[in-house]
Amino acid sequence: MKLSNGKPYPLGASVEDSGVNFALFSAHGTNVILCIFDALGKDEIARYSLPRKSQHIWHGFLEGVCAGVVYAYRVEGPFQPLSGHRFNPNKLLLDPYAKQLVGECIDAPSLYSYCLDDKDEDLSFDTTDNANIMPKCRVIDHRHLLPVPPVQKNYSQEEVSLSLRRSIIYELNVKGFTQLNLDIVKNERGTFSGLCSPAAIKYLTELGITSVELMPVHSFFDEPFLQQKKLNNYWGYNSIGFFAPHHAYLTNDDVFEFRQMVTRLHEAGIEVILDVVYNHTAEGNRLGPTYSFRGIDNLSYYRLNPNEPRYYINDTGCGNTLNTDNPNVLKLVMDSLRYWVEVMGVDGFRFDLATCLGREKQGFDIGSGFFDVLTQDPVLSQVRLIAEPWDIGPGGYQLGQFPIGWSEWNDQYRDTIRRFWRGDAGILPEFARRFHGSSDLFEHSGRQPSASINYITSHDGFSLMDLVSFNLKHNEANGEDNRDGHNENFSHNYGVEGHSNDFNVNALRIRQCKNMLTTLFLSQGVPMLLAGDEVGHSQGGNNNAYCQNNELSWFDWSQDISKIELLNFTRKLIQLRKRFPLLCHRQYIHDSVNFEEPGLDWFSRHGTEMTKNLWCESHTRSLSVVISGELEAQKGCRQALLLMLNTDEQSLDFYLPDLPKLGLWQCLLHTQDSEVVSQKLSEKCALYCLQERSLMLFYAEFKESIHEC
Numbered sequence: 001m002k003l004s005n006g007k008p009y010p011l012g013a014s015v016e017d018s019g020v021n022f023a024l025f026s027a028h029g030t031n032v033i034l035c036i037f038d039a040l041g042k043d044e045i046a047r048y049s050l051p052r053k054s055q056h057i058w059h060g061f062l063e064g065v066c067a068g069v070v071y072a073y074r075v076e077g078p079f080q081p082l083s084g085h086r087f088n089p090n091k092l093l094l095d096p097y098a099k100q101l102v103g104e105c106i107d108a109p110s111l112y113s114y115c116l117d118d119k120d121e122d123l124s125f126d127t128t129d130n131a132n133i134m135p136k137c138r139v140i141d142h143r144h145l146l147p148v149p150p151v152q153k154n155y156s157q158e159e160v161s162l163s164l165r166r167s168i169i170y171e172l173n174v175k176g177f178t179q180l181n182l183d184i185v186k187n188e189r190g191t192f193s194g195l196c197s198p199a200a201i202k203y204l205t206e207l208g209i210t211s212v213e214l215m216p217v218h219s220f221f222d223e224p225f226l227q228q229k230k231l232n233n234y235w236g237y238n239s240i241g242f243f244a245p246h247h248a249y250l251t252n253d254d255v256f257e258f259r260q261m262v263t264r265l266h267e268a269g270i271e272v273i274l275d276v277v278y279n280h281t282a283e284g285n286r287l288g289p290t291y292s293f294r295g296i297d298n299l300s301y302y303r304l305n306p307n308e309p310r311y312y313i314n315d316t317g318c319g320n321t322l323n324t325d326n327p328n329v330l331k332l333v334m335d336s337l338r339y340w341v342e343v344m345g346v347d348g349f350r351f352d353l354a355t356c357l358g359r360e361k362q363g364f365d366i367g368s369g370f371f372d373v374l375t376q377d378p379v380l381s382q383v384r385l386i387a388e389p390w391d392i393g394p395g396g397y398q399l400g401q402f403p404i405g406w407s408e409w410n411d412q413y414r415d416t417i418r419r420f421w422r423g424d425a426g427i428l429p430e431f432a433r434r435f436h437g438s439s440d441l442f443e444h445s446g447r448q449p450s451a452s453i454n455y456i457t458s459h460d461g462f463s464l465m466d467l468v469s470f471n472l473k474h475n476e477a478n479g480e481d482n483r484d485g486h487n488e489n490f491s492h493n494y495g496v497e498g499h500s501n502d503f504n505v506n507a508l509r510i511r512q513c514k515n516m517l518t519t520l521f522l523s524q525g526v527p528m529l530l531a532g533d534e535v536g537h538s539q540g541g542n543n544n545a546y547c548q549n550n551e552l553s554w555f556d557w558s559q560d561i562s563k564i565e566l567l568n569f570t571r572k573l574i575q576l577r578k579r580f581p582l583l584c585h586r587q588y589i590h591d592s593v594n595f596e597e598p599g600l601d602w603f604s605r606h607g608t609e610m611t612k613n614l615w616c617e618s619h620t621r622s623l624s625v626v627i628s629g630e631l632e633a634q635k636g637c638r639q640a641l642l643l644m645l646n647t648d649e650q651s652l653d654f655y656l657p658d659l660p661k662l663g664l665w666q667c668l669l670h671t672q673d674s675e676v677v678s679q680k681l682s683e684k685c686a687l688y689c690l691q692e693r694s695l696m697l698f699y700a701e702f703k704e705s706i707h708e709c
Helices: 174-178 198-207 224-228 257-267 293-301 327-342 354-358 369-376 411-422 428-435 439-445 503-522 565-579 703-708
Strands: 002-004 012-016 019-025 031-037 044-049 052-054 057-063 070-076 136-138 169-172 211-214 218-220 239-245 271-276 348-351 384-387 407-409 452-455 526-530 599-603 622-630 638-646 652-655 666-670 687-690 694-701
Touching: 019 070, 019 293, 031 057, 070 293, 169 174, 198 257, 198 565, 239 327, 257 271, 271 327, 271 384, 293 327, 327 369, 354 369, 411 428, 411 452, 411 503, 428 622, 503 526, 503 565, 503 638, 503 694, 565 666, 622 652, 638 652, 638 687, 687 694
Parallel strands: 169 211, 169 526, 211 271, 271 348, 348 384, 384 407, 407 452, 452 526
Antiparallel strands: 002 057, 012 019, 019 057, 031 044, 031 070, 052 057, 070 136, 218 239, 599 622, 622 638, 638 694, 652 687, 666 694
8 A cells, every 4th residue: 555645525425436636634633544444444554644635634545445444544643722722633533524433432441531430631742542442434345336216206296396495395314114014025124225115115105194203213323421321312413424324224334225215115115314413523522532533623613612713602502612613524414415415315314403514603693604605506506405493502492583594393382282282372463373384584685484483392302192182291311310301391281191091081182282283284394204203103291302322212112003093084184284285375375266366365263353452361372274275286276274273171152254355165084073963064054163172174166167167
């Protein structure tokens, strides 16, 4: 093996015909050492100092090696924690651009750059070499790969080409969704192959979702404190490798198993959106281990306290914050995103704690370098961009403030729908704003209803069934004395905390699940469903199951799926959303119901239009709404939907609103217990009695357009 100067671009390990080019950014390092290991990553077989440094990028070309070679780095430089420098050449370091990681990360004292038992803590210097236990990198060659085929758009005549506003997002964990499915080959359960297995794809397509949003699949490590408790990081929000698929999700050592999964999902008409964590890394705070960035160039990769650079700015709550102010760190993020689109074929990203990425020295700025680079990028500007619009730093809550082209997780929608169906007083005006698509949050900057990602539940918090089964969180299994997780969940147990054998309690819980799901799929905006909610999955009241890599979190396939009432109801809701484009208008609706333009009107249960006084009646727990629009596949065919909502604890009479231009109303769906539905829904009625905590959905056509439909 012969080492020559090589070139500074591209960064990482790049395979060429005669060898591999290595390039690593380190502005403050004084020497970068490339370490080559045997195929198993056990024994070091060669060591080279990269010979050139060009604009802070160290590089060299190693002849005679090829794809598959195992490597890592050591970086020399000052160890001056008080000045922000933490170089320690005794510690093996992962390449930030590594396409695959080799080996498990088991916490040990030698993974730290300082002496754990020293009174000076992180100011001390540890001389122990850790190559025997530190994971390594493997060189991957993707030059031969063709682009992943796009999503196959096999839609019925009622549907149009897939756009974000027509999307139905399904949030899932790769392992949790497949681990217990006995219809998947055993060695593929919990993996990317399991997710694209015939059994998994059959379930997803029959459910009707259009997009899967995968919880983190970048390589991540278990936090040391979890390892001490014999727990795992199940969710994956502890990234260390922004290019490498998480090894536990691979059936073998082929990283392109992920790519094959995307291809098969695309063939089934399903988009793939990745939940990505570029706000922090697995290295934690000043007392955390050294895996990569800290030892390569701590001062460049992380945001440090400008007055005391020994300490990290912690806008993430995870100990550190990645410094996307630095152009080379920003480049790392962009290169990673582009890799997952161009090489792995994904369709978009959900950015965890996205406010962090838009921070500059003065705070969050929609004109930050991160947003500017994304907006002008010809590849990344064309994919789904979804923000979790907050972090824990100053001014961290930024819902509604992201640029045009972005969508955002709408937690105000989540909380409002929960409170509305719980029967909270004075919630009607807020409910109407959220159901309408949250125009008060997004329209001011020219954004559309698709900017709002609507959800009732997500991985973070109660599942839907737990939302109607618990008043309090029950996180004892996490080992933190139930201190972790949100305390206010806007939940209700309806008389029994947790599991119940009471028929009436269980019937009410199912009804409330149906009510919230119906509201979700009928609201303007983009609905997101948490995997398992459609089958009544419970986490036993744990609202922070990030470390529960077990049956508590995994999708339960042992029940007879075909007989689950809630699942069949959810499928029907998704079919209805696809059938009626008026549920996902392009623009916000501000007109009343009429034949010419899309319209939306609110009515009291007496059939009269809502007035200012009616909106202000805090004790009122009933409402009706009519939405109208045109079938996109049949021009001139105008339709309307009427939704009656009763969140009261008693049955209420509802009158049909007087809309003479509409034909007969037909009931499409209701959530009442079958034995209490007194009227024949197929007959024309002016008055309907709705059971407590229930809803009814009706459909009608405009008389002028009946001949067109």
